[in-house]
Amino acid sequence: MKAVGTLMAAFGRQYEVRSDDGEVFLCVPRGKKSLFACGDRVQYVPTGPGQGVIEKLIERSSLLYRSDAWRQKLIAANATQVVLVVATEPSFSDEFLSRCLCAAESQHLKTLIVLNKTDIVASLDAARAQLAPFVALGYPVLELSALSDVELLRTRLVGETSLLVGQSGMGKSTLTNALIPEARAETREISEVLDTGKHTTTFARLYPLPEGGGIIDSPGMQTFGLVHLSGEELEDSFREFRPYRGECRFRDCRHDAEPGCALREAADSGRIDPRRLRQFLQFRNECEQGRRMAQGW
Helix, strand or coil, X not given: CCEXXXXXXXXXXXXXXXXXXCCEEEEEECCCCCCCCCCCEEEEEEEECCEEEEEEECCCCCEEEEECCCCEEEEEECCCEEEEEEECCCCCCXXXXXXXXXXXXXXXXXXXXXXXXXXXXXXXXXXXXXXXXXXXXXXXXXXXXXXXXXXXXXXXXXXXXXXXXCCCCCCHHHHHHHHCHHHCCCCCCXXXXXXXXXXXXXXXXXXXXXXXXXXXXXXXXXXXXXXXXXXXXXXXXXXXXXHHCCCCCCCXXXXXXXXXXXXXXXXXXXXXXXXXXXXXXXHXXXXXXXXXXXXXX
């Protein structure tokens, strides 16, 4: 008998599926392809106690993934909000943050930036300064320490399916433990020598929230490729560029060296952050090069 459930976690070609009645099944896909992501709604057939076969993917409302020239890495499906976790220590990359925001914007998802470890006061001002350009763009930033109080964050998660994304060591698993103590997500100390976190989560997992909604804790990552975005999609994912759409002298302006470029003029006058324009040009070049490599050029 066919049933419907939610994919709670993925382990290679095996998937943990929770039925709408709360039963948990370890399922494998029908056929060789396994293009499923944590958060997917699927139709499956139980084949034994706690086991089943996934028959069909139910249409997604959103899909977050990263890509390079050779492969795509699915992260989460059907999320309604992306929570980008950064911290005072270890240092975080504003370029990585821009990449994640591009992915979220391309899927029209809500976003929230969480500045964790605010108890490390010595690094707080520097972290705030690094986030200032994103605050200026209207991205909400919530400051907290996962070790002391996460209730303000909890109120922003109720009723949402929130994907926690961040570089390794930012405290995503600690946040998950604080929000859902029974999750017992594994945490480790930060490697002070490398100034980066050790990978603690090896697969994405969806944890239901008692108040409604859920959080998807994803593996820590250091890169976020955007090769799957077209040039137009990438440009549109920079929200501050949108008022200047169609304002360049040339319709096919690449915002690089052409005269009469509205984006370059806005950057030169301080109306948009020049670093963000440089990031856009960098991301676009990476995407174009990645597509050429994928096609064997």
